[in-house]
């Protein structure tokens with residue numbers, strides 16, 4: 103088992119730069135399917151998920167090139183053919199849930215698509231009903247057969263769609279289907295995340311007609327065809343937020359660059375309430391904490407609410423704060439899966455449904471733990487920094503899916519950290 107070993111009792115200090123957002127780049131890559139020809143994406147993070155998405159696109163007939171720019175970012179070139187394939191197989195989709203975002207573009211361009219159903223994962227059940235019902239409103243016939251979502255529509259038509267919940271993935275799939283549909287589509291209760299705004303910016307540059315990006319109502323006027331463009335991916339607010347929480351938890355002083363602080367307003371405000379000094383700097387922000395953080399309550403919500411992907415970091419902060427915090431998760435039903443691992447580090451956490459009460463402790467205690475997903479992994483590493491002794495976070499490949507150059511960045515901020523391999527588990531015969 104792959105692991106990351108951190109030595110605790112350290113204070114994060116220094117500068118760190120974030121590159122493009124995973125959750126933007128993956129969707130921009132899928133959107134490249136909408137236009138025949140060569141799309142170029144800049145500021146794409148060098149992470150496993152991007153490599154898997156590149157493979158999904160190759161299997162659909164695209165020529166995809168990933169050129170290394172530096173240790174954290176790459177340039178992605180996608181040459182989409184006139185005649186795209188129509189299938190995304192389970193072997194890739196199960197490794198990258200975001201592969202589902204090829205559904206909208208492929209249906210729009212090919213009128214037929216077969217994408218493996220990604221199923222649930224470690225953070226929850228992750229339904230597809232809003233993707234499916236929205237596309238059905240646009241005239242698609244959709245079935246679920248042998249683990250695949252199969253959709254057909256000769257030409258999608260514009261429709262009025264209300265989402266039950268501002269789902270990021272459903273908004274993206276419906277948006278990328280609507281840009282080539284006949285007529286006008288309105289998506290109400292749409293997601294407003296910065297990554298959706300980034301996708302709208304790229305689609306608009308490609309020739310799409312979209313109104314309302316960043317609001318809860320998107321109005322899309324379908325066009326006949328789109329053209330490929332060159333696009334720069336927005337900075338990763340979750341990686342930036344991870345460093346911000348890390349600074350506060352370790353009573354450190356970190357300057358984060360490559361990010362618009364407006365993407366993290368609520369999170370940074372919470373850190374201010376916890377006692378941190380938060381200031382804006384050119385192209386980023388600085389978080390400095392002197393003394394022990396004060397407990398704050400946090401509830402996750404769709405953007406502009408507190409991001410669910412920062413919940414493990416918020417839990418880590420609460421675990422070392424003075425006082426008790428009430429932490430409420432409102433997006434994923436399995437987001438608390440990692441709580442038992444954080445408790446192994448001595449955190450005092452009690453959960454009840456989607457609420458957790460965390461009573462802060464002055465110090466945690468290093469132990470072997472296991473990352474259950476990307477964000478839980480990062481949260482456990484940060485908690486390990488506040489622990490006495492060594493913490494080994496197993497299944498660290500999860501972290502590599504979302505944090506380019508994670509170890510190098512940690513070292514740059516003063517952490518002693520290395521990769522390791524857990525000893526083979528003994529087999530017991532019966």
Ligand code: EPU
Pocket residue numbers: 124125128199200225226227228229230231232233234267268269270271272410411433434435476477504
């Ligand atoms: N949902 C449904 N039905 C649907 C769609 C969603 O019930 O048709 C539910 C989901 O089960 C979940 C909630 O709605 O409980 C939110 O799902 P959403 O569709 O908004 O999330 P997503 O598109 O699957 C993206 C990010 C997640 C991030 C969420 C919320 C990507 C690739 N993933 O997921 O990122 O947590 O939005 O902001 O963009 C991560 O990066 O670690 C990560 C999990």
